[in-house]
Structures are given as C-alpha cells and as structure tokens.
Amino acid sequence: MIAVAFTRTRSATRDAAVAGVRAVAPMAVALVPFGLAIGATIADSSLDPWPNWTASFLVFAGSAQFAMVDMVSRGEAPVMVVLTALLINLRFAAYGGSMARWFGGTSRRCRAALAFTLVDQTYLATANDAAKSVRTPAERVAFFVGSSTYIGLIWIGSQTVGLVAGASLPSSLDLGVAAPISLCGLLASSAKTTRAVEVAVVSAAVVLLGSPLIGPGALVVAIAAATSIGSTKKGEES
Amino acid sequence: MTNWMVIVAIAVGTYAIRVSMFVGLAGRPVPAWLASRFDVVGPAAIGALLAAYVLGHRHTAPPVAVAGAVAFVAARRTGNLYAALVAGLPLVWTLQRLGM
Numbered sequence: 116m117i118a119v120a121f122t123r124t125r126s127a128t129r130d131a132a133v134a135g136v137r138a139v140a141p142m143a144v145a146l147v148p149f150g151l152a153i154g155a156t157i158a159d160s161s162l163d164p165w166p167n168w169t170a171s172f173l174v175f176a177g178s179a180q181f182a183m184v185d186m187v188s189r190g191e192a193p194v195m196v197v198l199t200a201l202l203i204n205l206r207f208a209a210y211g212g213s214m215a216r217w218f219g220g221t222s223r224r225c226r227a228a229l230a231f232t233l234v235d236q237t238y239l240a241t242a243n244d245a246a247k248s249v250r251t252p253a254e255r256v257a258f259f260v261g262s263s264t265y266i267g268l269i270w271i272g273s274q275t276v277g278l279v280a281g282a283s284l285p286s287s288l289d290l291g292v293a294a295p296i297s298l299c300g301l302l303a304s305s306a307k308t309t310r311a312v313e314v315a316v317v318s319a320a321v322v323l324l325g326s327p328l329i330g331p332g333a334l335v336v337a338i339a340a341a342t343s344i345g346s347t348k349k350g351e352e353s
Numbered sequence: 354m355t356n357w358m359v360i361v362a363i364a365v366g367t368y369a370i371r372v373s374m375f376v377g378l379a380g381r382p383v384p385a386w387l388a389s390r391f392d393v394v395g396p397a398a399i400g401a402l403l404a405a406y407v408l409g410h411r412h413t414a415p416p417v418a419v420a421g422a423v424a425f426v427a428a429r430r431t432g433n434l435y436a437a438l439v440a441g442l443p444l445v446w447t448l449q450r451l452g453m
Contacts (some may be wrong), residue, residue, distance in 0.1 A: 138355070141434045141437070141438050165425035166360055176367060178405075179363065187356060187387070193355055196363075197362045200366075201366045201370065201437065204363075204399070205370055207367070207371045209394045210394060211370075211374040211376075211387060212373055212375070212378060212383075212387070213392075215374060215383070216391070223376050226372075226376045226379055231371070233371040233375065235402060238398070239395060240396075256409075269426075293442060293444075295403055295407075295421055296417070296441035298399050298402055298403050298430035300434045300441070301428070301436060301437075302428075303425045303428035305396045305425075311393050311395075314380050314397050315397065316402035318397040319401065319405070334405060337401040338398060338401055342390040344394050348386060
C-alpha cells in the first residue's frame with residue numbers, strides 16, 4: 116500500500132516536470148535565434164568571450180545580457196551598464212511576489228534555489244499552470260524545475276553555438292517572431308477577465324509611451340502601474 | 354577585470370531581485386491590496402513584453418500584429434499554446450514573403 120502510494124507520488128511528480136517542459140517549449144522556440152545572436156555578438160565584439168558567455172547562466176536573462184554586451188562593447192561606464200541591466204530585470208521581483216502563493220509549503224531554501232531561473236518564460240508557464248491545475252508543493256516544484264531545465268538548455272546551448280560557430284539562422288526563417296506569437300497565445304489564457312484585459316492594454320501602452328522617456332525602466336513601471344487597475348485599495352478589506 | 358565585475362554585479366543584483374519577494378513572502382500573509390495586484394502580474398507582463406517587442410522590431414510589426422491576433426483566437430479556442438504557434442508562425446512568414 117505504501118509502495119503503491121509512493122510510486123503514484125513519484126509518477127505524479129515526473130508528470131508535473133514533463134508538463135513544465137511542455138508548457139515552456141513553445142516559448143523556448145524564440146530563444147534559439149536570440150541566444151545565437153547574443154553568442155555571435157560576443158564573438159564579433161572586442162570583448163573577452165568566455166566571461167561574457169558565463170552570463171548566459173550567471174545572469175540568466177536575455178534582454179539584460181544583450182544590453183550588457185552592447186553597452187560594454189561600446190565602452191559605456193560600468194555603473195550605467197549594471198543599473199540598466201538591473202532595471203530591465205526588476206520585473207522579476209513582481210514575478211516572485213506573484214509566484215509566492217503558488218509555492219505554499221515550499222521551504223525558503225527550496226525557493227532560494229528555484230529563484231535562480233525565474234524568468235519571463237518560467238513565470239508565465241507557472242502562472243498559466245497554476246490557473247488551471249491543482250498541484251501538491253512537490254509537483255509545483257517539479258513543474259518549475261522542468262520548465263527551467265528546458266529553457267536553460269536551449270538558452271545556454273544556443274549561446275554556446277552562436278559564440279563558437281558565429282552562427283545565425285538563415286534569415287528566411289525568422290524564428291524570433293515566435294516570441295510575440297507565443298505571448299499572444301499566452302494572453303488568450305491569461306486575460307480572461309475584463310480587468311486582466313485592461314491591465315494588459317495599459318501595460319503595453321505604458322511601455323510604448325514611456326520607453327522614450329524612461330528607457331529600460333519602462334517594463335517595471337508598466338507592470339507596477341497596470342496592476343493597480345481595479346485592485347483592492349490599500350487599507351480596504353476585500 | 355571590469356568586465357567580470359560588471360557581470361558579477363548584474364548576476365548578484367538580478368538574483369537579489371528574483372529572491373526578494375519570492376522568498377521574502379514565504380509563509381507570510383499578503384495584504385489584500387498587494388494580492389490583488391499579484392493576480393494580474395501575468396497579463397501586465399505579457400502586455401509590456403509585447404510592446405517592448407514592437408518597439409524593437411518596428412519593421413516586422415504589421416505581419417506580427419495580424420498573426421498575433423490569429424494566434425490569440427487559436428489559443429482561446431483550443432486552450433493550447435501550440436495551436437497559437439501552429440496558426441501564427443506560418444502566417445507571419447507568409448505575410449513577410451508577400452512583403453507586408
């Protein structure tokens with residue numbers, strides 16, 4: 116009886132990990148040309164290739180790494196480079212806050228380990244999954260680890276190939292468009308209430324209008340501003 | 354050396370950002386006003402990332418907008434993200450070929 120229960124738990128955990136891979140795979144398609152491009156950019160620049168390659172897993176965030184490589188190779192002040200990259204990544208704090216309630220029953224140490232791979236794709240896959248499936252804490256963790264592993268392999272692998280081979284995909288096949296296409300698909304499952312639709316529209320508008328003024332800070336400002344729409348006011352009980 | 358320092362500073366800072374609320378809120382009650390904002394971080398992020406894509410790729414924006422709308426409908430009908438790619442990607446490429 117115990118053995119049966121144990122086997123069932125194990126296979127449920129494995130299923131959750133596989134579900135994590137499947138959920139993130141459509142978003143990973145767009146990472147291939149992005150990773151190749153960063154690798155090739157590092158190879159073509161005057162930068163020391165391997166330290167910058169380590170950023171693929173030390174920083175583990177594409178847009179920030181791209182900004183870093185670009186700014187360092189143009190000789191911008193190190194402080195500005197660091198501030199820009201961190202501003203771009205500041206949205207991960209909101210992702211972490213939003214994820215916290217789906218990981219109830221998970222230890223702080225475990226969360227600290229999972230946080231390494233908290234990016235757009237792993238967050239959005241987890242959010243989508245949390246909205247439709249009930250999972251035990253172990254299964255949630257397995258789902259996140261599955262997503263992270265797949266994204267990590269694609270990301271680090273494509274950067275390595277780009278760096279070593281200077282490769283880029285044939286321009287006739289623009290896989291980069293998979294990024295907005297998969298985001299539109301995600302929006303279909305994520306924006307099911309009027310409030311969620313309004314939030315998405317306002318957030319997009321803030322980035323479109325705000326980017327010329329606040330540059331890399333626009334992403335986090337947009338998320339902070341848009342999520343306040345229709346939210347319970349401070350001090351008000353829901 | 355400076356290059357390494359920049360990478361390490363960004364890596365450490367980014368990790369601190371990731372951990373801050375994810376670990377900081379572990380086992381703590383979240384006030385209602387904050388929880389209701391966390392509810393819609395997903396759609397806010399998607400809207401912001403889509404807009405950032407458009408700003409960075411103005412030349413491909415029209416075909417992507419058309420195919421994105423089709424992908425949205427496909428995903429909503431099927432509840433499947435793969436359907437969005439299957440419907441949207443060939444459409445973008447076709448529209449790009451046609452010079453849109």
